[in-house]
Amino acid sequence: MADVAAPPYRVIPIIPALKPGAMEGVKPFIAGDKINTAIGFPGELVADWHDKAIAKMGELLAKYRSLKVYMDACVHCGACADKCHYFIGTQDPKNMPVARQDLMRSVYRRYFTLPGKLFPKLVGARDLTREVLDEWYSYFHQCSECRRCSVFCPYGIDTAEVTMAAREILDAVGYGQKYSNEIIGKVHRIGNNLGLPGPALRDTLEGLEEDVKDATGIDVRFPIDVKGADVLLITPSADFFAEPHIDSLVGYAKVFHATGTSWTLSSMASEAGNFGMFIGNYEQLRSIALRIREVALELGVKRIVVGECGHAWRVAYSFWNTLTGVGDGAEAGDHFAQLLQKQLDHRYKQPTHICEFTWDAIERGLLRFDKSKNDRHIITFHDSCNVARGSRMGDFAGGQFEIPRNIIKAVANNFYEMSPETTREQTFCCGGGGGLLTDDLIDLRVKGALPRMEVLQQVVDEHGVNFMATICAICKAQFTKVLPIYGFDRRLVGGVHQLVSNAIILGDN
Ligand code: SF4
Numbered sequence: 395m396a397d398v399a400a401p402p403y404r405v406i407p408i409i410p411a412l413k414p415g416a417m418e419g420v421k422p423f424i425a426g427d428k429i430n431t432a433i434g435f436p437g438e439l440v441a442d443w444h445d446k447a448i449a450k451m452g453e454l455l456a457k458y459r460s461l462k463v464y465m466d467a468c469v470h471c472g473a474c475a476d477k478c479h480y481f482i483g484t485q486d487p488k489n490m491p492v493a494r495q496d497l498m499r500s501v502y503r504r505y506f507t508l509p510g511k512l513f514p515k516l517v518g519a520r521d522l523t524r525e526v527l528d529e530w531y532s533y534f535h536q537c538s539e540c541r542r543c544s545v546f547c548p549y550g551i552d553t554a555e556v557t558m559a560a561r562e563i564l565d566a567v568g569y570g571q572k573y574s575n576e577i578i579g580k581v582h583r584i585g586n587n588l589g590l591p592g593p594a595l596r597d598t599l600e601g602l603e604e605d606v607k608d609a610t611g612i613d614v615r616f617p618i619d620v621k622g623a624d625v626l627l628i629t630p631s632a633d634f635f636a637e638p639h640i641d642s643l644v645g646y647a648k649v650f651h652a653t654g655t656s657w658t659l660s661s662m663a664s665e666a667g668n669f670g671m672f673i674g675n676y677e678q679l680r681s682i683a684l685r686i687r688e689v690a691l692e693l694g695v696k697r698i699v700v701g702e703c704g705h706a707w708r709v710a711y712s713f714w715n716t717l718t719g720v721g722d723g724a725e726a727g728d729h730f731a732q733l734l735q736k737q738l739d740h741r742y743k744q745p746t747h748i749c750e751f752t753w754d755a756i757e758r759g760l761l762r763f764d765k766s767k768n769d770r771h772i773i774t775f776h777d778s779c780n781v782a783r784g785s786r787m788g789d790f791a792g793g794q795f796e797i798p799r800n801i802i803k804a805v806a807n808n809f810y811e812m813s814p815e816t817t818r819e820q821t822f823c824c825g826g827g828g829g830l831l832t833d834d835l836i837d838l839r840v841k842g843a844l845p846r847m848e849v850l851q852q853v854v855d856e857h858g859v860n861f862m863a864t865i866c867a868i869c870k871a872q873f874t875k876v877l878p879i880y881g882f883d884r885r886l887v888g889g890v891h892q893l894v895s896n897a898i899i900l901g902d903n
């Protein structure tokens with residue numbers, strides 16, 4: 395950490411000067427044999443990696459029509475060029491979204507198009523050499539799959555999907571990333587990304603019950619593995635012990651208590667996060683999601699609620715439907731998906747985000763707040779990428795933007811927006827999403843946080859903002875780490891339900 399420094403703020407945030415090669419060779423640790431084989435990937439780079447990689451690419455092009463369209467459609471207009479936080483922070487031209495895509499597009503042209511096969515130099519086609527493969531490993535792990543660039547592309551080309559495809563190809567030849575693959579192994583083995591066993595979870599939850607009782611005098615429960623509960627809460631495992639995440643877990647529990655909701659956590663599905671999406675691997679994405687279905691069936695719950703986790707909500711909102719049957723998209727012949735469909739109560743939206751749950755309770759007058767309890771906080775809101783650009787909340791367009799803000803305004807008096815070019819669908823990534831929240835990439839993470847830190851500084855200077863609320867476990871962890879490097883207090887970041895927890899009135903007082 396000692397040699398990591400924040401880049402200087404830009405006076406006028408225009409396209410930064412190019413620094414070719416600035417991030418050349420920067421890459422996360424490579425997964426070793428034990429980590430890879432535990433989740434079904436080759437243990438190390440296979441001898442015939444070239445042929446296997448091209449075959450895998452062909453398979454993905456056939457399977458995902460979008461990928462083929464993305465490879466063919468780009469007109470190199472440059473609209474996306476300055477929209478990536480990693481390009482802005484590192485100034486490396488290969489971190490321009492279009493350049494990142496071209497790392498794969500050049501190989502696609504060489505092997506999958508006639509002009510590329512006949513006249514490679516004329517059409518910018520390249521052989522897949524070991525050098526190119528290393529370049530893929532490096533630069534496809536400098537993309538957080540945040541999809542900001544796609545908002546600005548006239549063709550809607552989604553660089554995140556290109557990154558996912560590249561990572562899937564890399565894993566298929568035994569060249570995967572340690573951080574993500576290790577975490578996926580832990581989910582399968584233990585039930586969550588952090589490797590917290592059931593007894594440790596129970597201890598934590600008992601401790602929270604005592605803390606809340608001491609603070610409020612009220613018996614707020616944190617139930618786990620309760621059969622017959624109405625609601626199953628699936629939340630990121632960081633909520634069980636990390637700061638500030640745990641304060642939001644307390645907030646969820648208080649909301650359930652105040653609304654008289656019968657709810658439970660699960661020790662087996664104690665993780666909302668799904669790193670299968672980050673590595674672009676459908677089988678992993680599905681098998682991690684299926685743990686939740688299994689638990690939901692076992693516990694007999696009627697409703698599934700998802701805690702504050704950005705990519706988890708995207709997976710839940712966009713993919714659970716077809717992966718698991720949570721929602722209304724059970725595939726024909728998928729017996730367990732259909733069982734779950736019958737079991738769940740479809741008067742409720744399935745799945746429900748905790749913000750939807752809380753806002754609905756507020757609208758129905760079920761919750762009371764003392765907003766002055768948050769008066770020490772001058773608040774802004776950071777939209778998390780996967781919520782903003784990969785999901786929705788409520789039953790109206792933009793609900794994913796308005797509902798968390800509505801909750802904040804219902805529980806606190808002081809709220810200020812950051813610059814509109816950096817919020818809602820144009821929000822900047824925190825710099826640590828997409829499987830990059832690892833200390834081997836801390837330099838990239840700090841540089842990638844630059845655009846968000848610049849606009850945060852503006853509201854700090856203009857309004858005295860001292861609390862940036864967010865609904866993503868990765869954003870919280872990333873900001874906790876990088877805020878001090880930019881000269882802010884690490885406690886400046888927190889959850890929306892942390893604010894709910896501060897202000898909610900329990901009992902008669
Ligand atoms: S990090 Fe986000 S903005 Fe940058 S290339 Fe990837 S998806 Fe696009």
Ligand code: SF4
Nearest residue numbers: 468469471472474547
């Ligand atoms: S905005 Fe779209 S079409 Fe234009 S360069 Fe970027 S990816 Fe290509």
